[in-house]
Amino acid sequence: MQIHKDAEVWLPTIPLSDYQDWTGETSEPMPVAEVAAVASIANKVIIPDWQYLKFSGTGKEYFRIWIVNLCLSLATLGIYSAWAKVRRLEYFDRNTSLAGASFNFHGEAKTILRGRIVAVILLFCYHYLFTFSRNLALTFFIVFLLGVPFMMRSALRFRLHQTSYRGLRFQFHGSIRDAYAAYSPVAFVILLPGLFGALFPEEKYMAGIAFIGYLYWPWLHARMRIYQHDNISYGNLRASCDMKSGAFSWSYVGVLLALFCSVIVGIFLASIVSVVLAKHGGSLLQYLRNTKDVFYLVLGFVMLLVTVLAALGCLSYIQAVAWNKSWDNTSFPGVDIDSSLPYWPYWRLQVKNFFFTMFSLGLYRPFAVVALYRFRLAHVRLRSEELDQVQATKKAGQAQATGDSSADMFGFDLSW
Numbered sequence: 001m002q003i004h005k006d007a008e009v010w011l012p013t014i015p016l017s018d019y020q021d022w023t024g025e026t027s028e029p030m031p032v033a034e035v036a037a038v039a040s041i042a043n044k045v046i047i048p049d050w051q052y053l054k055f056s057g058t059g060k061e062y063f064r065i066w067i068v069n070l071c072l073s074l075a076t077l078g079i080y081s082a083w084a085k086v087r088r089l090e091y092f093d094r095n096t097s098l099a100g101a102s103f104n105f106h107g108e109a110k111t112i113l114r115g116r117i118v119a120v121i122l123l124f125c126y127h128y129l130f131t132f133s134r135n136l137a138l139t140f141f142i143v144f145l146l147g148v149p150f151m152m153r154s155a156l157r158f159r160l161h162q163t164s165y166r167g168l169r170f171q172f173h174g175s176i177r178d179a180y181a182a183y184s185p186v187a188f189v190i191l192l193p194g195l196f197g198a199l200f201p202e203e204k205y206m207a208g209i210a211f212i213g214y215l216y217w218p219w220l221h222a223r224m225r226i227y228q229h230d231n232i233s234y235g236n237l238r239a240s241c242d243m244k245s246g247a248f249s250w251s252y253v254g255v256l257l258a259l260f261c262s263v264i265v266g267i268f269l270a271s272i273v274s275v276v277l278a279k280h281g282g283s284l285l286q287y288l289r290n291t292k293d294v295f296y297l298v299l300g301f302v303m304l305l306v307t308v309l310a311a312l313g314c315l316s317y318i319q320a321v322a323w324n325k326s327w328d329n330t331s332f333p334g335v336d337i338d339s340s341l342p343y344w345p346y347w348r349l350q351v352k353n354f355f356f357t358m359f360s361l362g363l364y365r366p367f368a369v370v371a372l373y374r375f376r377l378a379h380v381r382l383r384s385e386e387l388d389q390v391q392a393t394k395k396a397g398q399a400q401a402t403g404d405s406s407a408d409m410f411g412f413d414l415s416w
Contacts, residue, residue, distance in 0.1 A: 050338070051384070053377040057095035059367030065091055066366035078120075082113035092373060093163060098382065106169075107162040122147075130194060137198035141191055149183035150176070156228060165234065173238070174231035182227035186220050189213035218252040219245050225322060229330040243329035251321040255314045262310060312354060316347040327380060335384040341376060349375055 069084035086109045093103040126144065130137050153174055160170040193210040200206040222245050229241035320341045327339035353368035 148187035153179040
């Protein structure tokens with residue numbers, strides 16, 4: 001039985017003697033045997049309650065893990081970062097529960113370490129050898145263009161296969177062809193400005209022209225999400241994502257319009273200040289000359305504060321929209337998923353985390369990570385049939401962690 005999120009069960013309570021058929025004519029009372037049969041069927045029609053994802057971890061607990069991971073990673077020149085990642089994912093997965101059962105992560109640090117070594121080599125080539133010569137730049141551009149989709153597919157396979165719930169592993173079934181369709185344009189848009197900068201170092205406008213490709217980013221962002229969500233499976237349940245490629249377009253347009261209006265408002269306020277200075281120039285200008293250092297300091301601080309709040313606002317809005325639309329349009333057979341991540345509380349949490357992390361010199365970072373993770377999960381719920389009926393499929397081969405490490409180090413988003 002498949003349950004739809006809008007499904008409802010309605011049973012009439014009118015007496016059988018007043019029963020009327022759809023034509024409006026009075027019908028004979030329903031036989032007792034048929035009434036019993038209908039009641040028996042109705043009792044079997046069960047709409048499960050919504051189940052919320054829960055996170056039982058705390059910032060204090062994760063801080064102890066985080067600080068040890070940081071110190072050991074620095075002491076070993078990054079070698080311990082593979083074990084640090086395993087500890088981090090184990091902590092978050094094992095403290096995440098659904099319907100009374102917890103998730104788990106099974107990845108091995110040695111496998112992740114091999115992927116990290118490959119990722120470091122790629123990162124070195126991208127940052128240092130990319131601008132060494134034009135031929136090398138073009139060669140690495142082609143290598144990355146061909147390699148990024150393969151790495152991203154490997155990352156998704158590894159991350160899901162190493163995650164389990166109720167003893168069953170998740171799987172990722174995305175094909176190589178679909179991976180290139182989703183990630184090749186992304187790699188092209190990201191790498192093109194660097195390539196133009198290396199090929200035309202004296203013509204700065206060429207790198208600027210390359211940034212025009214980012215106008216397609218809303219479409220590219222949606223395509224990546226669709227590829228991620230449409231190829232997940234849990235046991236014998238295969239996910240489907242019916243989100244459209246243009247699902248994020250208007251959200252990005254709204255962000256750009258908000259930024260444009262902010263610039264207009266800033267110019268308008270600056271014009272008012274100029275008029276006031278011109279009208280009351282004497283004493284006011286003399287006062288500003290005497291306190292110009294303080295004035296410019298305060299003005300710079302206010303502008304920086306407004307810029308940070310605006311940037312966090314845009315980032316939070318896009319993240320909330322992408323999270324909600326991606327999960328709202330994802331479903332499994334017999335399983336409905338609903339996401340209602342609110343924008344304003346999410347933005348306030350981002351602002352709080354940013355300033356607390358900055359003023360604590362980074363020590364608040366683990367508390368911020370836990371707070372964001374818990375807040376996101378708290379607004380995702382599932383309604384499904386009995387999960388114990390889900391059957392395991394044939395165990396797939398273990399994917400390598402090269403793509404997963406590369407995705408982490410290059411900043412690609414693999415979070416759901």
